[in-house]
Amino acid sequence: MSTDAIRIKDLRLPAHIGVTDEEQASPQVVCVDLVMYADLSKPGISDDLADTVDYDKVLTEVSELIRSSKSRLLEHLAEEIANLISRYEVVERATVEITKEEFRPPGIDFGGVSVRIERTFT
Secondary structure, X not given: OOOXXXXXXXXXXXXXXXXXXXXXXXXXXXXXXXEEEOOOHHHHHHOOHHHOXXXXXXXXXXXXXXXXXXXXXXXXXXXXXXXXXXXXXXXXEEEEEEEEOOOOOOOOXXXXXXXXEEEEOO
């Protein structure tokens, strides 16, 4: 299992996410950190995009997924993102962390809530 990784940090997008109708009514910004573990020695030598993960394509696909999602739970959205990443042949495993900073129960002040999952594909 490789320790090489491609990391997408602080991808901030609007998402309709939440358990209550109020949360689902208006988009909330979620912040996604994504780490895709793959052996990067071949593209490191070849300098060929075909040998690695096209992170521009990943950004586009993940962005479309988040914007169109109607997930109630961060856990579900994280799993959907991991499933999307699993389609990339060179990716051995991925870590997905999603933070919802705007979640504010009355009378409680904190920085947000996040969910982090790690999935292995090979």
